[in-house]
Amino acid sequence: MAQVTLSGIRKRYGSVDVIKGIDLQIHEGEFMVFVGPSGCGKSTTLRMIAGLEDITAGDLLIDGVRANQLRPVDRGAAMVFQSYALYPHMTVADNMGFALRMAGVTAAERSAQVGRAAETLRISHLLERYPRELSGGERQRVAIGRAIVRKPKVFLFDEPLSNLDAALRVNMRIELCRLHAELGATMIYVTHDQVEAMTMGSRIAVFNAGGIEQVGAPLALYDRPANEFVAAFLGAPRINLVSQPQADGSAAHRALWTLLADGRPDRVVRVGWRPEHVRVVAADTGIPAQVVLAEHLGDTSILYLRVEGVTELLHAKVAAGGPHLQPGVRIGLSARGDTVIGFDQHGCQVS
Amino acid sequence: MGDTTVSRLGAYAMVAAGGLIMLAPFYFMFVFATHARTDIFRLPPPLLFGHDLPGNVAILISRMPFWRNLGWSLYVALFSTVLTLLFCSMGGYAFARFEFRFKQSLFALVMGTLLVPSFMNMIPTFMIMDALGWIDQPRALYLPGAASAFGIFLMRQFVATAVPKDLIEAARMDGCSELGIYFRIVLPLLKPALGTLALITFIASWNNFIGPLIVMRSPEMYTLPLALRSLQSPVGTEWGALMAGSAIATLPLLVLFVLSSRQLISGLTTGAVK
Numbered sequence: 237m238a239q240v241t242l243s244g245i246r247k248r249y250g251s252v253d254v255i256k257g258i259d260l261q262i263h264e265g266e267f268m269v270f271v272g273p274s275g276c277g278k279s280t281t282l283r284m285i286a287g288l289e290d291i292t293a294g295d296l297l298i299d300g301v302r303a304n305q306l307r308p309v310d311r312g313a314a315m316v317f318q319s320y321a322l323y324p325h326m327t328v329a330d331n332m333g334f335a336l337r338m339a340g341v342t343a344a345e346r347s348a349q350v351g352r353a354a355e356t357l358r359i360s361h362l363l364e365r366y367p368r369e370l371s372g373g374e375r376q377r378v379a380i381g382r383a384i385v386r387k388p389k390v391f392l393f394d395e396p397l398s399n400l401d402a403a404l405r406v407n408m409r410i411e412l413c414r415l416h417a418e419l420g421a422t423m424i425y426v427t428h429d430q431v432e433a434m435t436m437g438s439r440i441a442v443f444n445a446g447g448i449e450q451v452g453a454p455l456a457l458y459d460r461p462a463n464e465f466v467a468a469f470l471g472a473p474r475i476n477l478v479s480q481p482q483a484d485g486s487a488a489h490r491a492l493w494t495l496l497a498d499g500r501p502d503r504v505v506r507v508g509w510r511p512e513h514v515r516v517v518a519a520d521t522g523i524p525a526q527v528v529l530a531e532h533l534g535d536t537s538i539l540y541l542r543v544e545g546v547t548e549l550l551h552a553k554v555a556a557g558g559p560h561l562q563p564g565v566r567i568g569l570s571a572r573g574d575t576v577i578g579f580d581q582h583g584c585q586v587s
Numbered sequence: 588m589g590d591t592t593v594s595r596l597g598a599y600a601m602v603a604a605g606g607l608i609m610l611a612p613f614y615f616m617f618v619f620a621t622h623a624r625t626d627i628f629r630l631p632p633p634l635l636f637g638h639d640l641p642g643n644v645a646i647l648i649s650r651m652p653f654w655r656n657l658g659w660s661l662y663v664a665l666f667s668t669v670l671t672l673l674f675c676s677m678g679g680y681a682f683a684r685f686e687f688r689f690k691q692s693l694f695a696l697v698m699g700t701l702l703v704p705s706f707m708n709m710i711p712t713f714m715i716m717d718a719l720g721w722i723d724q725p726r727a728l729y730l731p732g733a734a735s736a737f738g739i740f741l742m743r744q745f746v747a748t749a750v751p752k753d754l755i756e757a758a759r760m761d762g763c764s765e766l767g768i769y770f771r772i773v774l775p776l777l778k779p780a781l782g783t784l785a786l787i788t789f790i791a792s793w794n795n796f797i798g799p800l801i802v803m804r805s806p807e808m809y810t811l812p813l814a815l816r817s818l819q820s821p822v823g824t825e826w827g828a829l830m831a832g833s834a835i836a837t838l839p840l841l842v843l844f845v846l847s848s849r850q851l852i853s854g855l856t857t858g859a860v861k
Contacts, residue, residue, distance in 0.1 A: 288756050309762030321753035325775040335761035386761075 238312065238389035238422050239264045240285060244294035247280055254280055256446040257294070262390075262424060267416050270426045271433040272443030272469070278426045279394055281443070285424065286315050286392050299389065309338070314383035315392040318399060320375045322367040328354075328378050329363040335386045353384045356418070373404045380415070393425040397432065409435060430470050434458070442466050464583040467508045473538055473551040476509040477579075486545025492523045492569070496576045504578035504586050511538070513575045514552035516561070522568025525550070530561050537561060541569070620831040627826050643831035647818075650825070652807045653832065656814035659725060660836070663810060664792040666729040671788045672781050674734035679742020680773050684755060694743075700736045705797070713801050727802040728795070728810070738784050745780035746773065786847055790840060811836045 240262040247255035255277045262268045270278035283289040285296060287308035296303045303311045314335075322331050332353060333346040341349070354360045357377045367375055376396065383391055393412075397405045413436055416423055427433055433440050434454045442449045442457065442465070450462040454470075461467035467475045478496060481489040496507045515522075516539070528549055529540040539552040539561060552569075554561075561567070578586040619627050622637040647653050681687075682694050712731060713722075721727040750773055758768045774781075796812040803809055806817065815832045818825055 286760060288759065307762075308760045313760070315757070315760050317753045317757060319751060319753045321751065321757035323754065323758075323772060334758075334763075338762040338767070382757075382761075 238299045239297075240390055240422065240424070241297040241300075242281070242285070242294065243297070245281065245284065245291060245296065246293040247277070247284060247289065248292045254446055255284070255292075258448055260441060260448060260451065262422060265420050265422055267413075267423045267425065267436060267438045269433045269437030269440045270424065270443055271428065271430060271440055274428060276443040277446040278428075278441075278443040282315075282392050282394055282424060282426045285311075285390075286313050287311050288315075309335075312389035313392055314386045314388035314390075315394065316379050316383050316396045318395040320367075320379040320399075322375060322378055322382075324367055326366075327363065328359065328365055328367070328370070328381075331367065331378060332363075332382045332385050335382070349385055350381075353381045356384065356415070357381045372400055373408065376400060376408060380412075384415075384419070389422065391421055391423040393423065395427055396425075397427070398429070412436065430472065434470065440470075442469055444469075460585070460587075461508070461577065462585055464506070464508065464579050467577060467579075467585075471510060473511050473553065475577075476511065476514070476550045477548070478507050478509060478546060478550075480505045481545065488524050488543050489545035492543055492546065495523060495569075495571055497578065500578045501586055503580045505581050506579045506583075508577040508579065509550075509571070510575060511551040511553040513572045514541075514550065514554070515570045515572045516552060516554050516558070517568040517570050519566045519568050522570040525567055525569050527561055527563055527565045527567065529563055532556065532559070541567075543569070616830050616837070617834050619827060620834040622827055624823075624825055624827050639827060640831060643825075643827040646825050646828040647832050650818060650828065651809075651814050653814065655807055656809050656811050657835070659808065660793060660810040660812075661839070663725050663728045664789050666725070667732055667792040668785050668788045670729060670733035671735060671738050672785055675738030675784060676742045676774060676777055676781065677769065678734060678739040679744075680746050680750075680769060682739065682743045683746035684750065684752065697736045697739055701740075709797065709801055716802050722802055723804045723808050724802075725808070728798050729792070732788075732792070732798075735788075738788070741784055742777065742780060745777060749780070750776050782847060786843065789843065793836075793840060 242258050242260045242262075245255060245258040246253065258281060270282060272278045280289060284291050287303070287306065291304050298311055298313070323334065326334065329347070329350050332350045333341075336346045336349060350363070351360065354363055357380060359374065359377050359381060362370060362374060362378070367378070370378065376399075379396070396412075397408050400408060409432060412425075425432075425436060437454055439451060440454055440457055441451045444465050450457060450466045457466060458470050461470065464477060468477065478492060480497070481493050485493075493507075496509055497504055500507075523543060525541040525543045527539055528542050531538040533556070535556055537554050537556055537558055539554060541550040541552055543550060550569075580586050615632075618633060618636055620643060621640045622633050623639045623642060626633055626637060626639070678697075682690065682697075716722055716727040716731075719727075721730075754772055754776075755768055758772045763771060794812060795810070796816070799810045799813045803813060806814065809817070811832070815829060815836065818829045818832070
């Protein structure tokens with residue numbers, strides 16, 4: 237268990253600033269998720285913590301000790317790779333015991349520790365097999381097992397579930413949460429999947445363009461995003477961003493703006509409206525809108541709606557049971573509770 | 588009988604004829620190895636095995652230190668192979684997986700040496716070996732070829748497909764030293780390519796005639812191809828003994844090839860498809 241502190245961390249490749257100064261405190265035993273679109277620098281940051289990339293500037297502290305120049309193994313970090321990176325020519329047991337062997341642990345002690353880790357992950361029956369004989373899910377377990385065996389101070393996960401199919405991914409997600417509770421270890425987890433971020437993290441750091449946009453608990457980020465980027469990144473379907481209408485805007489657009497932004501400070505020029513807060517009412521009562529596309533998922537239905545004068549389609553997530561909501565149908569919209577988020581002209585939240 | 592059967596029989600006949608033509612010299616080498624010189628020049632020449640093999644071997648041994656020459660051939664071929672495997676795999680690994688200054692230019696330079704005809708190297712090689720005082724020493728044969736451009740290229744291509752970057756980083760995270768990564772992770776994964784390169788290198792060294800011709804002076808330091816050449820003379824070449832020597836020289840390669848032809852072919856095509 238360890239505390240990881242990043243202060244003023246930068247990374248430069250040639251003349252390109254990839255990471256533009258990151259300050260972040262990861263607490264002992266925390267499950268921290270780095271989330272963001274591809275190329276935002278989340279993996280690079282993780283690799284700098286691991287010691288696989290040099291840190292151009294700034295300080296990396298692990299348990300209060302400056303680790304910038306330490307070799308990966310001396311940082312006490314273990315990493316699980318997206319590709320699993322199992323040694324193909326070694327059995328599962330040898331894969332898991334490799335780090336211990338490098339550390340000079342005796343064969344007997346090694347096999348005891350590997351055995352314990354294998355039990356935790358329920359892969360004891362696989363120990364004599366080779367990676368090529370395992371399924372994707374089993375390989376993933378072995379990769380995690382290899383990390384556990386070392387008893388690291390901090391676990392690093394680089395998109396570990398992205399090569400698994402959907403059902404297995406849900407299982408492994410639960411499994412990883414269980415593991416975190418069981419080991420109580422500090423974990424840093426990189427993903428571009430916001431569902432993983434929301435469900436697994438004690439806290440989430442949302443990355444964008446080489447910096448952190450916001451850090452906080454999943455629901456805090458969802459309910460009170462610091463800016464439009466965070467608001468748009470978390471939540472599926474995406475949050476609706478409605479801009480203030482021009483003076484000559486359509487009646488429907490102006491009515492929508494009044495509905496959403498009424499009583500907010502003047503500097504609010506755009507509002508965020510979560511799809512689940514959109515209420516569908518009879519055509520002649522609310523803001524007039526037309527269904528462009530409807531996805532009936534069984535439990536809920538996702539509607540793509542056009543409001544005259546609003547450039548982007550609005551998303552609405554409504555309870556199932558509206559089979560009449562087909563493309564072309566005209567409906568009315570109203571808001572569910574006071575859940576609209578206001579943004580100023582820089583995209584920052586106005587509370 | 589359908590058309591396809593006829594054309595298939597035709598194809599078999601052609602392949603069989605081609606095979607016969609290619610195998611004939613090989614067959615006659617073994618046949619002549621069992622006949623005395625006078626028998627070989629009879630008309631028609633002998634087509635079946637005779638009884639003079641012991642006599643031919645006796646001539647061979649009396650004319651040259653045959654077993655010693657065979658030993659040197661084996662010694663040089665083994666050393667060349669081991670050194671080539673070591674240095675080519677290291678070089679190929681470095682070019683495939685490390686970033687360093689002038690990497691592209693260095694690789695271009697290595698590849699460029701493939702363009703130089705090997706005969707152009709004869710005189711410089713002799714001068715260098717002479718300057719080093721290595722004339723008549725086996726190391727003059729196995730050291731210059733210890734890292735071949737072809738081998739480095741083959742290894743680089745193979746590393747690029749068979750050794751993912753993640754594996755190397757995983758080993759680094761596991762506390763493996765850089766040399767440890769090479770020996771414990773990279774080398775085992777290169778096995779198929781190493782087998783191919785070993786075979787190619789061994790055969791090339793075993794058959795090498797020009798190399799020893801340049802750097803070896805005393806007959807007791809000759810490798811087999813050179814030693815056998817010394818049996819030839821304008822008058823009275825001992826063809827029976829020469830054929831016996833050639834046949835013995837071929838045997839190790841035959842064994843090697845039978846054991847590893849599948850490996851050789853799979854190694855050469857790895858990376859070509861997939």
